[in-house]
Amino acid sequence: MNLGELRALARNRLQDTVTPYGWRNSDLNSFINTAVVEATERSRLIFDSSTPAVTQISVTPFVADYQLHPSVQSIVRARADTGQVDAQGNPIYTTVIPGSRTDLSVIGFTPRDNMYTNYSLHYWRDYEGIHLAPIPEKATTLLLEVYRAPLDTEKLVLDTDIPPIPDRLHRYLVHWVLYEAYSVNDADLSDPTKALKELAQFERHFSNRASAKLERMMQEGKGGKAAYSRPFGG
Numbered sequence: 001m002n003l004g005e006l007r008a009l010a011r012n013r014l015q016d017t018v019t020p021y022g023w024r025n026s027d028l029n030s031f032i033n034t035a036v037v038e039a040t041e042r043s044r045l046i047f048d049s050s051t052p053a054v055t056q057i058s059v060t061p062f063v064a065d066y067q068l069h070p071s072v073q074s075i076v077r078a079r080a081d082t083g084q085v086d087a088q089g090n091p092i093y094t095t096v097i098p099g100s101r102t103d104l105s106v107i108g109f110t111p112r113d114n115m116y117t118n119y120s121l122h123y124w125r126d127y128e129g130i131h132l133a134p135i136p137e138k139a140t141t142l143l144l145e146v147y148r149a150p151l152d153t154e155k156l157v158l159d160t161d162i163p164p165i166p167d168r169l170h171r172y173l174v175h176w177v178l179y180e181a182y183s184v185n186d187a188d189l190s191d192p193t194k195a196l197k198e199l200a201q202f203e204r205h206f207s208n209r210a211s212a213k214l215e216r217m218m219q220e221g222k223g224g225k226a227a228y229s230r231p232f233g234g
Helices: 003-014 025-043 167-181 192-206 212-220
Strands: 046-048 056-059 072-085 091-095 122-126 129-133 140-148
Touching: 003 025, 003 167, 025 167, 025 192, 167 192
Parallel strands: none
Antiparallel strands: 046 140, 056 140, 072 091, 072 140, 122 129
């Protein structure tokens, strides 16, 4: 479904199909775009491994902390360019291992029983970005596979624009639109009971929103092992 079709479906459900409308087109369009963001936040619907601005980070020697693109919701996989090539001339990448801040921020820790070999590169993330351990000694490029929110270029503006999530889920976005529509600060349009029912339907399809605390725990990781503090690539 495209933006125009979603708005028409929302108006039909709202019984607001005759002008003058109770809800403006611009408001419903805004609600629809918010619905897409909410759906991706709750269900991780947009996988990306190919948008350079989102999935590539240039690593500078002796710099451990890097900003992630603001659209990134979770990291599925991270790799680093080793600067080497295989027999066919293809770049060789090494996996960057996820861990937690508690483990990877330990300075001077020497793993027991050769827990890590070849000084593998590790990372942990938080709201500030991604942090590497040990500190990289050589320049490289991180290649990420992520779930993300819609980009600014994917915002629905024209009636022919299509949400960047699976087609089969488009119609369920309307539940969020109705939730917002019934929550407006207008005595003639507001209906808290209907709003809560629509929110429940949206959450049935896309799940509840994680709390800030749970989101932080998922970002920073739990458990794991500590990494070398010796610079990677040294």
